[in-house]
Amino acid sequence: MASELLGIEAAAGSPSLAKAALADVRAHPGKAAGLALVERLLSERLDCPQPALGLIGVGVFYLASDDPDAKNFSLGMDDVNDLSGLAQRLAANAPQPRDAARAGAFVRFLHDAYGAAVLQEFARAMQPGVSMSEVCGKVTGKSLAMVELQWSETLSHEPPMRGVLPFMRWTAGLLKPYRFFCGMLVVGILIQTLYAAFMPLWLHQLFDEGITPHNAGVIWRTLALLIGGFLVTASAGLAIDFSVSTLGPRALNDVRRRVFDKLLLLSSRTLNRFKGGDIVSIFSTDIFIVENAVVRSVAGIVGKVFLMIGSLVTAVDLDWRMALATVLLLAIAFWAPRQVARYAVKAAYERKVEDGKLAGFIKETAQLLPVIRTLDIGEHRRGMFNEYADTIYKSSYRQYLMGELTSRATVFCISAAQLGIIGLGAGLSLTGTVSGGVVVAYIGLLLAIGGAAGGIASLLPAAIQAVGSWQRIESLLARPADVPDAQQNAVPSLPLSRVALQDVTFSYTGERLNLDNVTLQTPVPRRVALVGPSGSGKSTVINLLSRSYDALSGQVLLNDIDIRKIDNQTLRSFIAVVNQDTTLFEGSIRYNIGIGHMGATDEQIEQAARDAEIHDFITTLPNGYDTNVGEGGKLLSGGQRQRIVIARALLHDPQILLLDEATSALDAEAEAAINETLAKISAKRMMFSVTHRLNSCPDMDMICVFRDGKLVEQGTHDELLALRGVYAGMWEKQADISIGSSGQDVEISIERLRKIPLFASVPQDDLESIRHMLRVEEVPADTVLTLEGTTTGRFYIIARGMVESSVLLGDGSALIMEILEVGDFFGEFALLEGIPNPTTCRTRLPCLLLSLSRQDLRHVADLHRTADEQSELEKEIVATLDRRLDAKLEELIGRRMASRQRGSAARPAASSAESSA
Ligand SMILES: Nc1ncnc2c1ncn2[C@@H]1O[C@H](COP(=O)(O)OP(=O)(O)OP(=O)(O)O)[C@@H](O)[C@H]1O
Known part of the structure; x- marks a missing residue:
């Protein structure tokens, strides 16, 4: 394993290495032989320096050793910080268990993410005096912080597996605050146990001292004890029922509260790691299963354990030899099934994890059903569902089988122990060591113990399932509360005069930089537009300004x-964010605006609604501000919802307004109206606005242009046009496509049309005719406009919105080819006879498009022309399209090949992730 990780041949030279390692062990008593061997491998076979023997040597040895208890660590974010400190400690001292686990996790990460060769290179680069930052930079090309972040993303965030006993301890901790009910439960169980324990003694008394010698007094006294005991036990049973019904729900309600509180304290980064269905199924399923187990199983198991202990005490009183044999045999009988129970708990947990994945998949499918239909990928999704269902089947099968086997193994071992004890009793009575009465009483005791053990065994499957659910609850509760919080309580003086990003780098996953050394500063009030192609890092700037994430290096000031x-x-009182998500909370309009500033008066709420220009609409509603908006706000239009979100943002009069494509999810008319409102309200405060349409840019004080995470240009509109760089290119693409104030008429100039290669050589008057033929289409998000392989469709120019072009891969998933934005065009092959569309184009956002059909083009070609001239025009267009088609097909083939190569290396889930990217 060690040589596999290090990517070297194990066999060659091993005997001498082993001998040398043994010598090391002799020289350093207490040193593990395996670690000595790994160190020898590193130093002699790979020529690694001394410092590498610590971090890499201990890490490799940790992974290669197969002691499961030594690996019972769950590592968190804190464990990936300070890699340098870890390496120094491991180089200088004997490894502590947690540091060894961290080293193991680091080696595993480096090996899996970069391969054995880079792991070797890393180890060799750890020369004395060379800092960890230099090693990371040299070997991975990334900063130390990036490597630590990338490493943290690979850590399993699952807590270590624990069994039924820790679950019992956890449950006891939950019940602790409810002392009265716990007391009632324990007293009830004790009464039941005492009765069950005394009953055989009383029976023994009845038989040996009452019935055999015909002593009526003893008979009546014993019968009275039995009947009295029975009545008290029945009342104790009621007390138990009452207390478990109260304890279970109360204790689990506390868990619900704790999980919810934790949810509110998790950072965006941590939340991203959960699958969609996970958190909901923790609340909806896992807590219920644990509650059910607490109510139904725990009291039963505890009662039966008491009963067994009570029976054993009685057994000692009857005959100590048989009692000793009973204790020994029972200990063995309970130990043996624990081995099966370990697998049962693991299977129950795996089942819960799979349940969460399926819940997320179903939620996603229900939400994206229209997209699935339009892309016609139902079969592909069914295939994915079948895979999930198969995995669930396998894990359910393991869970039930292991649960039942644990239960059966318990019953089997107890029955075997019972038989052994009866045999021993029979033997002892033959030699006259014990009386017949003792043996009879013992059989009664064994029946009680066997019954109790059988009862425990039958509760075990439910308890094991609850342990699986508890693990999932713990997987959330164990996360550190990591919403970034203040290191000091500094308060900037008001009014704000400057907002700045100083040498900021940032990455979401550590794989690549999503913001690369961005420095920008701007005085307040100032209106700043953030523009650039899709994925260039504009929203990331908003995320850092609103502190949803912290910069990897550099400062936001x-x-x-x-x-x-x-x-x-x-910070929140200074900043308000409005993005394209207009989902509202179920409740009244007043509530939805008021939560922008808790405790705001009705007048303040109305003023904010006036500023957001929604007050007049609200007053036309029969219930005015008390109108319920419905789940997610679905009773209002997108534009109305967005105005309510804006009113909420304005309620606390933020110094800085962050707009992240605030209007892109709305239809064109609502966008035009809301943009006017935003222009008014941003006049007297700082505003950062992420936008794809550049028409508002000339009015901005500053425009920041991003590309691949870098701030490539900044300045005013005129300055950037003069630069003739990225912005100028984007402007040129979008200029001359104007949308009227109603948001529904689109104008495109002849010059703009001429820049489309298709029309480059079309005569002026034909181009004029084509311009008139263009039809304006308003298309909602998630609409398929051209379908790969079909010959139908139209040619489109995007005036507003965003379109995604994709191709289907062999496994049925979609590969995104391009994100098309304002000024881009697509569907040109629909203008040719019989040429199938090479890609599927789907709107990502609501779009305003200009479109042309094949018939329209033919009609233009027919105008005032002879047959020869006609064919000239068509020929020209056909030739251009042919060239484009060739280029497109070449690109498609390249991308498909690249994706196939990636696909064969990656897991199947990767392609679907790509399609949903
Ligand atoms: N939560 C996330 N986890 C991982 N990567 C992310 C996350 N959010 C964004 N990214 C990646 O970061 C990069 C920058 O994303 P960002 O959202 O800032 O781009 P953008 O310029 O705002 O794009 P768009 O205009 O399409 O919204 C993209 O490559 C994106 O895939």
């Missing part, structure tokens, strides 16, 4: 204060 030093509440 308000005045001259790093926002990490400003407490969250203060």
Whole structure:
């Protein structure tokens, strides 16, 4: 295993290495032989320096050793920080267990993410005096912080597997605050246990001292004890029922609260790691299963354990030899099934994880049903569903089988123990060591113990299922509360005078930089547009300004204060974010605006609604501000919802307004109206606005142009046009496509049309005719406009919105080819007879499009022309399209090949992730 990880041949030279390693062990008593061997491998076979023997040597040895208890660590974010410190400690001292686990996780990450060769290179680069930052930079090309982040993303965030006993301890901790009910439960169980324990003694008394010698007094006294005991036990049973019914729901309600509180404290980064269905199924399924187990199983198991202990005490009183044999045999009988129970708990947990995945998949399918239909990928999704269903079947099968086997193994072992004890009793009575009465009483005791053990065994499958659910609850509760919080409580003086990003780098996953050394600063008030192609990092700037994430390096400053030093509440009072998500909370309009500033008066709420220009609409509603908006706000239109979100943002009068494509999910008319409102409200405050349409840019004080995470240009509209760089190119693409104030008429100039290669050589008057033929189409998001392989469709120019072009791969998933934005065009092959569309084009956002059909083009070609001239025009267009088609097909083939190569290396899930990217 060690040589496999290090990518070297194990066999050659091994005997001498082993001998040398043994010598090391002799020289350093207490050193593990395996670690000595790994160190020898590193130093002699790979020529690694001394410092590498610590981090890499311990890590490789940790992974190669197969002691499961030594690996019972769950590593968190804190464990990936300070890689340098870890390496130094491991080089200098004997490894502590947690550090060894961290080293193992690091080696596993480096090996899996970069391969054995880079792992070797890393080890060799750890020369004395060379810092970890230099090693990371040299070997991976990334900063130390990036490598640590990338490593953290690979860590399993699951807590280590635990069994039924820790679950019992956890449950006891939950019940602790409810002392009265716990007391009632314990007293009830004790009464039941005592009765069950005394009953055989009383029976023994009845038989040996009452019935055999015909002593009526003893008979009546014993019968009275039995009947009295029975009545008290029945009342104790009622007390138990009452207390478990109260304890279970109360204790689990506390768990619900804790899980919900934890949810509110998780950062965006941590939340991204959960599957869609996970959190909901923790609340809806897991907590219920644990509650059910607490109510139905735990009291039963505890009662039966008490009963067995009570029976054993009685057994000692009857005959100590048989009692000793009973204890020994029972201990063996309970130990043996624990081995099966370990697998049962693991299977129950795996089943819960699979349930969560399926829930997420179903939720996604229900949400994206229209897309699935339009892309015609129902079969592909069914295939994925079948895979999930198969996995669930396998894990359910394991869960039930292991649960039942644990239960059966318990019953089997107890029955075998019972038989052994009866045999022993019979033997002892033959030699006259014990009386017949003792043996009879013992049989009664064994029946009680066997019954109790059988009862425990029958509750085990439910308890094991609950342990699986508990593990999932713990997987959320164990996450550190990592919403970024203030390191100091600094408060910038008001009014704000400067907002700046200083040498900021940022990455979401550590794989690549999503913001690369961005420096920008701007005085307040100022209106700043963030523009650039899709994926260039515009929204990431908004995420850092609103502190949804912290920069990897560099600073985000308000005045001259790093926002990490400003407490969250203060920061939130300065900043409001409006993005394209207009989902509202179920409740009244007043509630939905009012939560922008808790405690706001009705007048303040109405003023905010006026500023957002929604007050007049609200007053026309029969219930005015008390109108319920429905789930997610579905009773209102997108534009109305967005105005309510804007009113909410305005309610606390933010100094900085962050707009992240605030209007792109709305229809064109609503966008035009809301843009006017936004222009008014941003006049007197700082505004950062992410936008794809550049028409608002000439009015902005500053435009920041991003490309591949870099700030490539900044300045005013005129300055950037003069630069003739990225912005100028984007402007040229979008200029001359104007949308009227109603948001529904689109005008395109002849010059703009001429820049489309298709029309480059079309005579002026024909181009004029084509311009008139263009039809304006308003298309909602998620609409398929051209379908791969079909010959139908139209030619489109995008005036507003975003379109995604994709191809289907062999496995039925979609590969995104291009994101098309304002000024781009697609569907040109629909203008040719019989040429199938090479890609499927689907709107990502609501779009405004200009479109042309094949018939329209033919009609233009027919105008005032002889047959020869006609064919000239058509020929020209056909030739251009042919060239484009060739280029497109070449690109398609290349992308498909690349994707196939990636696909063969990656897991199947990767392609679907790509399609949903
Ligand atoms: N939560 C995330 N996890 C991982 N990567 C992300 C996440 N959010 C964004 N990214 C990646 O970061 C890069 C920048 O994304 P960002 O959203 O800032 O781009 P953008 O310029 O706003 O794009 P768009 O205009 O399409 O919204 C993209 O490559 C994107 O895939």
